[in-house]
Amino acid sequence: MPAYKRILLKLSGEALMGDDAYGINRATIVRMVQEVREVTQMGVEVAVVIGGGNIFRGVAGGSVGMDRATADYMGMLATVMNSLALADTMRQEGMTARVMSAIAIEQVVEPYVRPKALQYLEEGKVVVFAAGTGNPFFTTDTAAALRGAEIGAEIVLKATKVDGVYTADPKKNPDATRYQSISFDEAISKNLQVMDGAAFALCRDQKLPIKVFSIFKSGALKRVVQGEDEGTLVHV
Numbered sequence: 001m002p003a004y005k006r007i008l009l010k011l012s013g014e015a016l017m018g019d020d021a022y023g024i025n026r027a028t029i030v031r032m033v034q035e036v037r038e039v040t041q042m043g044v045e046v047a048v049v050i051g052g053g054n055i056f057r058g059v060a061g062g063s064v065g066m067d068r069a070t071a072d073y074m075g076m077l078a079t080v081m082n083s084l085a086l087a088d089t090m091r092q093e094g095m096t097a098r099v100m101s102a103i104a105i106e107q108v109v110e111p112y113v114r115p116k117a118l119q120y121l122e123e124g125k126v127v128v129f130a131a132g133t134g135n136p137f138f139t140t141d142t143a144a145a146l147r148g149a150e151i152g153a154e155i156v157l158k159a160t161k162v163d164g165v166y167t168a169d170p171k172k173n174p175d176a177t178r179y180q181s182i183s184f185d186e187a188i189s190k191n192l193q194v195m196d197g198a199a200f201a202l203c204r205d206q207k208l209p210i211k212v213f214s215i216f217k218s219g220a221l222k223r224v225v226q227g228e229d230e231g232t233l234v235h236v
């Protein structure tokens, strides 16, 4: 029995690389999609935001001398590519998905229109929100918080490369310990970098909880959706 009727799932773009140096690893995207399919089969309405870190990050472009806003638009376009790949893989796995973009590229994907997105979700289609918020200087974490609030999701699920929120970045600090749950205020005041501050603040203000869990752990998404103890809950 699922604990949620509607979720916003944020998938790590960087994890899409699998063991490759960049881009989209086929086996990895198929495995991700199969895990999403499992929860749709439980009757859960699923909206997805996918990052672009496997292709491009604006902050990296900015650091090598590019105009930051231009680099950020490139990053947003990278998320469109990932979204198209995700929706196509969903189609191959027998699911129905619709990609909606925050940036107008109508020959490629339909624009984000909130009532249309709600209609798709009610019809049982997976909606993939592409191009982040459509604005530079943000990230897809903030897009996940924004779209999650807009569609009335009960929770934002951040499927990422680590299995929860730690006292410090566990990739850099082997002594860091994982929180089972943490309040938004504590995560923000401690400047925990697992998600950007704008996303935390938006979810806190909208009373929209976040669950951070590992995208690499088989079955973790299903366990989270069933309300089982998995990852870290960030709450008001």
Ligand SMILES: Nc1ncnc2c1ncn2[C@@H]1O[C@H](COP(=O)(O)OP(=O)(O)OP(=O)(O)O)[C@@H](O)[C@H]1O
Pocket (backbone or CB within 6 Å): 011, 012, 013, 014, 015, 050, 051, 052, 053, 054, 140, 141, 159, 160, 161, 162, 164, 165, 166, 167, 168, 169, 170, 171, 192, 193, 194, 195
């Ligand atoms: N306190 C912390 N707890 C957990 N992870 C942290 C913490 N501080 C930093 N991190 C890092 O944050 C990373 C997750 O955030 P990030 O948004 O960069 O990844 P992502 O989910 O792969 O995003 P993208 O979709 O943009 O590729 C983890 O891989 C981890 O190394």
Ligand SMILES: O=c1ccn([C@@H]2O[C@H](COP(=O)(O)O)[C@@H](O)[C@H]2O)c(=O)[nH]1
Pocket (backbone or CB within 6 Å): 013, 050, 051, 052, 053, 056, 057, 058, 059, 071, 072, 073, 074, 075, 076, 077, 078, 079, 131, 132, 133, 134, 135, 136, 137, 138, 139, 140, 141, 142, 143
């Ligand atoms: O609302 C947004 C979302 C994303 N960007 C740019 O895209 C890249 C990739 O997104 P990640 O969340 O880092 O995976 C991001 O670094 C930004 O450059 C954006 O500008 N606005």
